[in-house]
Each structure stands twice: as C-alpha cells, then as structure tokens.
Amino acid sequence: MLLSRYISIRYQxxxxxxxxxxxxxxxxxxNVSIHKESSERLNALESRYYPALERAVKLNSLLPSLKQQFDAAVVMExxxxxxxxxxxTQTLLNDAQKGARVLPEYAQNFENFASSLQTYxxxxxxxxxxxxxxxSTFDELSHRATLIDKQLKALHSISDQLRENIRKQVVETIQTSEAEANQASSVSILLGGxxxxxxxxxxxxIQHSITKSISLVTQKMKEIASGDGDLTARIEYNGKDEISLLVSRVNQFIEKLQVIIKSTLNSSNMLEKVSTRMEYSAQNTLALNNQQQIQIEDVTRSIGEMLGSIKHVVDFASQADRQAxxxxxxxxxxxxxVTKTSNQIELLAEKIRTTAAKLAELESNTNNVGSILSTIQNVAEQxxxxxxxxxxxxARAGEHGRGFAVVADEVRVLASNTQSSATEINALLVELQNEAHGAVEAMSQGLESSSLGVHNAREAGQSLSEITTQVASITQVNKQIAQATELQHQTSNQIQQRLDDFTDCSQQVSHSTSELESLSHELSNIVAQLSQSTSQFKV
Structure with a gap:
C-alpha cells in the first residue's frame, strides 16, 4: 500500500x-487461431468432403439405373x-475421377470402384x-448373370463403404470444430474471469491508495479551513505520486493566497476611501448631467423652431423654382x-414682292395696251x-355707187363701234392702271411693313431668347437655393438627431451615474464585508 505512493497514478x-x-x-x-483452424476445416468440408460425399452418393444412386438399362436391353431385346x-457407365467413371481429384486420400477407393465398374x-x-x-446356352447365361450380380453387389459395397467413410470424416471434422470452439469458449470465459x-x-x-492519500490531504486542508484561518500552516505529505504534486501545488496556492489576503487587507482601507470619493463624484456628476440635460432640451427646442423656419424657406424656394x-x-x-411668326412674315413679304412684281408687269402691260388702243383709235378715226x-x-357715183355706199356705211358704223369700244377699253385701262398703281404702292407699303414686322419679330425673338436665358439662370439659381436650403434642412435634421442622440446618451449617463452611485454604496458595503472576511485569516 505504501509502495503505491512512490508509483505515479498515471503509471498505476x-x-x-x-x-x-x-x-x-x-x-x-x-480465438483467432481457433477460428482460423475452424475456417480451414469448414473450407475443407465445403470444397472437398461435401463434393466427394455428393459423388459417392451419386455413384451409389446410379448403379440401380445401370442394372435396369442392362435388364431392359435383355427383356426388350x-x-x-x-x-x-x-x-x-461413363458418367459414373467421370464422377469417380472427380471424387478422386477432390479427395486425394480416398483416391484409391474411387479408383477401385472405377475398375470394378468397368469390369461389371x-x-x-x-x-x-x-x-x-x-x-450361349441358358444355363451358361444364368451362371454368368449370377456372377455379374455378385459384381454389382460388390460395387454397391464399395460405394457404400466409400460414402460411409467420407460421411464419418465429415462428422469427425464437424465434431472437432465444435470441440475446439467449446474449448475456446471455456478458455475465454476462464481468462475473462x-x-x-x-x-x-x-x-x-489503486483506488484504496488514491483515496487514502486524498483523505490525508483533505484532512490537512480541513484543519486549515475549519481552524482560525492560519495561512502560515502547510500540508506535509511523503510520496512521489500525483498526490505529492497536488500537495505541492496546494501549498503554493496557500502561500499565494496568504500574500493576496495580506495585500487585500492593506488595500481594503484605501478602497473604502476611494469608494467614498467615487460616491461623492457620482452625485456631483448626476447634478451636472441634469443641468446639462435641461440646456440640451432648450437647444433642441431652438433647433426645432429653426427647422420650422427652414422648412418654410424650402417651401418658398420650391415654389419659386416651379414658377421660374x-x-x-x-x-x-x-x-x-415669335420665330414661327417671323418666318410667316418673311414668307408673306416674299409673296408680296412676287405680287408687286406681277402688278408692275401688269401696269407695264396695261401701258402697252393703252398705246395699242391709241393706235386702234387712230385707225378707227382714219x-x-x-x-x-x-x-x-x-353719192357722187349715183346708182353705181349705192352698193359701195352701203359698204362704206357699214365700215363707218364698224369704225364708230371700234372707236367707241376702244374708248371704253381705254377708260377701263386707265382705271386698271390706276388700281394697279395703287396696288403696287400698297404692296410697296405692305412690303416695307412686313420688313419692319420681320425686323421687330426678330428683335422680339432675340429679346425672348435673352428672357429665356435669364429665366433659365434664375431657375438654376432657384434650384441651387432650394438644394442649399434642403441641405441646410437635412443638416439641421442631423443636428437635431445628434442632439436627440446626445439627449439619450445624457439620459443613459444620468442612469449610469445613478447606478454608479448605487454601486459605490454597494462597493462600500462590499469593502466592509471584505475587511470583515479578511480579518478572519492569520497572515
């Protein structure tokens, strides 16, 4: 039992x-050896004895069929x-040869059967x-038949003996395997026990040794724990196993605990002073945080009013942008x-120029017609x-000139009519010339007016283009103002969000400060309890 102290538990x-x-x-x-031998026997049974036994049984079963064939040949001729x-016969010989190959130790028996079978x-x-x-005579044939029946009985005897020997070998092999398996099972049970x-x-x-060693160490630690808390005491243990290492580590722990308790006793007073100061600081911080939270609420309210004003500015800027x-x-x-009107006026002016040219040509043609009419009038007068x-x-010619007088009257009437028509045409031409001249003058005035209209339309288009440019500039400026105002609005929202976050943080700080004050009070209680607990140890 004592020897186990000097052997490591691990090695035990x-x-x-x-x-x-x-x-x-x-x-x-x-078990593997016995299983291997049993497997070899079973393989021999499967690959040799069972096939040989089947051949022997087949040989014994086919002999009556062979005799029946010979009898049938005699009876039915x-x-x-x-x-x-x-x-x-050939089938039986083949089976005998296969049996001899499968089971060489009985090859002689199979060969004897084959030889007797051939003779029979x-x-x-x-x-x-x-x-x-x-x-031959019937008596001789009967005598030979009797001899052949004896040979057949001998064949049956050989096949029966061969089958029985093989069967005994199979049974012996199985019994041997069962005996060895039972022996292995018995030995396994014995060794297992x-x-x-x-x-x-x-x-x-091992358990008794370990338990006794642990009980010894536990008793020593109980004496330290249940006494006056003497941390100067150490556990004594003689041995080289893991318990010895455990005792060494426990002694080191007690030594370190002694140092820690001593340091804790020295630090508890300082910790008590620090907790008192921390509680006072927490109260001051809580008061300042409450005042700061009030100021933040005022700033948040002002930011909210500014956001309302900025929103109105954004609305006005958006409205101005839409109007622009x-x-x-x-x-x-x-x-x-205006551009379309200018183009139409220019087209109208072009048509007026064309019409004026046609009227001028008409006036010239009417003048020519007037000269022609003058010629016609002169011709008519002549x-x-x-x-x-x-x-x-x-009239002078009398009767001879009567027909000529009629013609002369007709010519005079025709000349008079021609002169009258020429006078009317001349009056119409004069009126037409006056109207054409008036139309040419009107066309000239319309052309001047259309030119002036085109010029004015161009100036109006240029003015509208300048107005459009200025309006576009105003629109761009309004957009920039709206964007800047929107950006200012977003920035103000962000500022308000930050102030809200800061308010939340301030509230959290206030809550944390309250908790800190509570923790400071609890820390003071813990320090008192720690002082009371550490005073129980002897260092």
Missing part, C-alpha cells in the same frame, strides 16, 4: 491497462438400352448381347411662336374718215 493505470491489454490480446489470439448403359459394365453388356443373340478478478483487485488497490420653370417654359413657347369719203364718192 498504465500498468492496469497493460494487464488488461495482454489478457485481451491472449484471448483474441487464441433393344440394343439402344446398351448405349444408354454405356453413357451411365463390360461383362454385363456382353451378357446382354449374348441374351439378345442367344450365343481471471481478468475481471485481477482487474477488480488491482483497481481496488413655368416662366421659362412660357418664354420658350413665346420665342417659338377708217371713219375713209368711210365718210367713200360715202361722199358713192
């Missing part, structure tokens, strides 16, 4: 593990049954042919209308004079 458990491992390996090795008998088959076949062809007993004894010894944009649109529309002279000459 390692020793226990080695004992368990060695026992388990022994059991496993033994059918040589085809002999062919079937030869096929059965040859003699039975010859006897059947002799019966069919009546090559020994292992359990050894494990229990060893575990109890509307004026800009109207100015652009007016400029577009014709009238000639007609008058012709009438005078016709």
């Amino acid at each position: 458990f390692i020793l226990l593990l080695l004992i368990v491992s060695a026992s388990l390996l022994t059991i496993i090795f033994m 059918d040589e085809s049954a002999l062919i079937t008998a030869d096929e059965l 088959s040859q003699q039975a076949k010859q006897l059947s042919l002799d019966f069919i062809e009546l090559n 020994i292992l359990i007993v050894s494990l229990g004894v060893t575990s109890f010894a 944009q509307s004026a800009n649109q109207k100015a652009e529309q007016g400029a577009e209308v 014709t009238n004079l000639l007609a008058l002279n012709a009438a005078i000459e016709a």
Whole structure:
C-alpha cells in the first residue's frame, strides 16, 4: 500500500491497462487461431468432403439405373438400352475421377470402384448381347448373370463403404470444430474471469491508495479551513505520486493566497476611501448631467423652431423654382411662336414682292395696251374718215355707187363701234392702271411693313431668347437655393438627431451615474464585508 505512493497514478493505470491489454490480446489470439483452424476445416468440408460425399452418393444412386438399362436391353431385346448403359457407365467413371481429384486420400477407393465398374459394365453388356443373340446356352447365361450380380453387389459395397467413410470424416471434422470452439469458449470465459478478478483487485488497490492519500490531504486542508484561518500552516505529505504534486501545488496556492489576503487587507482601507470619493463624484456628476440635460432640451427646442423656419424657406424656394420653370417654359413657347411668326412674315413679304412684281408687269402691260388702243383709235378715226369719203364718192357715183355706199356705211358704223369700244377699253385701262398703281404702292407699303414686322419679330425673338436665358439662370439659381436650403434642412435634421442622440446618451449617463452611485454604496458595503472576511485569516 505504501509502495503505491512512490508509483505515479498515471503509471498505476498504465500498468492496469497493460494487464488488461495482454489478457485481451491472449484471448483474441487464441480465438483467432481457433477460428482460423475452424475456417480451414469448414473450407475443407465445403470444397472437398461435401463434393466427394455428393459423388459417392451419386455413384451409389446410379448403379440401380445401370442394372435396369442392362435388364431392359435383355427383356426388350433393344440394343439402344446398351448405349444408354454405356453413357451411365461413363458418367459414373467421370464422377469417380472427380471424387478422386477432390479427395486425394480416398483416391484409391474411387479408383477401385472405377475398375470394378468397368469390369461389371463390360461383362454385363456382353451378357446382354449374348441374351439378345442367344450365343450361349441358358444355363451358361444364368451362371454368368449370377456372377455379374455378385459384381454389382460388390460395387454397391464399395460405394457404400466409400460414402460411409467420407460421411464419418465429415462428422469427425464437424465434431472437432465444435470441440475446439467449446474449448475456446471455456478458455475465454476462464481468462475473462481471471481478468475481471485481477482487474477488480488491482483497481481496488489503486483506488484504496488514491483515496487514502486524498483523505490525508483533505484532512490537512480541513484543519486549515475549519481552524482560525492560519495561512502560515502547510500540508506535509511523503510520496512521489500525483498526490505529492497536488500537495505541492496546494501549498503554493496557500502561500499565494496568504500574500493576496495580506495585500487585500492593506488595500481594503484605501478602497473604502476611494469608494467614498467615487460616491461623492457620482452625485456631483448626476447634478451636472441634469443641468446639462435641461440646456440640451432648450437647444433642441431652438433647433426645432429653426427647422420650422427652414422648412418654410424650402417651401418658398420650391415654389419659386416651379414658377421660374413655368416662366421659362412660357418664354420658350413665346420665342417659338415669335420665330414661327417671323418666318410667316418673311414668307408673306416674299409673296408680296412676287405680287408687286406681277402688278408692275401688269401696269407695264396695261401701258402697252393703252398705246395699242391709241393706235386702234387712230385707225378707227382714219377708217371713219375713209368711210365718210367713200360715202361722199358713192353719192357722187349715183346708182353705181349705192352698193359701195352701203359698204362704206357699214365700215363707218364698224369704225364708230371700234372707236367707241376702244374708248371704253381705254377708260377701263386707265382705271386698271390706276388700281394697279395703287396696288403696287400698297404692296410697296405692305412690303416695307412686313420688313419692319420681320425686323421687330426678330428683335422680339432675340429679346425672348435673352428672357429665356435669364429665366433659365434664375431657375438654376432657384434650384441651387432650394438644394442649399434642403441641405441646410437635412443638416439641421442631423443636428437635431445628434442632439436627440446626445439627449439619450445624457439620459443613459444620468442612469449610469445613478447606478454608479448605487454601486459605490454597494462597493462600500462590499469593502466592509471584505475587511470583515479578511480579518478572519492569520497572515
């Protein structure tokens, strides 16, 4: 028991593990060996004995069929049954050869069977042919049949003996495997029992040693804890196991605890003073924070009023921007209308120029027509004079000039009509010339007016363009004002948000300060309790 103190607990458990491992390996090795031998036997049964036994059973079962074929050939005098008998004989010989290959230790038995089978088959076949062809006497054939039946019985005896020997070998192999398995199970149970007993004894010894050592250390620590708190006492333990290391660490801990308690006793008074000052500072901080919170609320209220004013400015700037944009649109529309009007006036002026040119050409043509009419009037006057002279000459001629007088009258009437028509046409031409001249003058005045209108329209368009430019500038300025005002509004909102956050932080600080004051009071109580607790130790 004392020896366990000088052996490490780790090595004690390692020793226990080695004992368990060695026992388990022994059991496993033994079971593996027995399992291997059993597997080899089972493989032999599967690959050799069972196939050989099947061949032996087949040989024994086919012999009656072979005899029946020979009997059928004799009774029915059918040589085809002999062919079937030869096929059965060959099948039996093949099975005997396979059995000899599968189970070499019984190869001689299979060969004896094959040799006897060949002899029997040859003699039975010859006897059947002799019966069919009546090559011998009946007595001789009966004697030969009796001998062949004896050979068949010998074949049955050989096959039965072979089958029985193989069956006994199979049973013996199975019994051997079962015996070894039972033996392995018994040995495993025995070794398991020994292992359990050894494990229990060893575990109890280790547990008792560890428990006794721990009880010793616990008793020493209980004496320190339940006494007057003497931190100068140390635990004494003789040993080299883990308990010795534990005792050493506990002594180091007690020594460190002694230093800490001593330092705690020295620091508790200072901590009490600090807690008192901290409580006083927390009260002052709480008062200042309340005053600061009131000021922040005033600033927040002022910022809110400023935000209201800025919002009105934003609304006015937005309204001015919308009106400037509307004026800009109207100015652009007016400029577009003026441009269209100027283009129409220029087109009208061009048409007036064309019409004036046509009227001037018409006036020139009417002047030409007037000269032509003058010529016509002169011709008509000359014709009238000639007609008058012709009438005078016709009157002088008397009866001979009567027809000429009629013609002269007609010519005179025609000349008179021509002169009258020419006079009317001349009057119309004069009136037309006056009207054309008036139209030309009116067209000239309209052309001057249209030119002046085009000039004025261009000046109006230029003025509207300048107005549009100025309105666009005003619109841009209004947009900049609106953007700046909106930015100022957002900035003011951010300032108000920051003030709200600062108010929340101030409230949190106030709450934290209140908690700090409470904690300071609790700290004072804890310091008092700490002083009371540390005073129980002897350092």
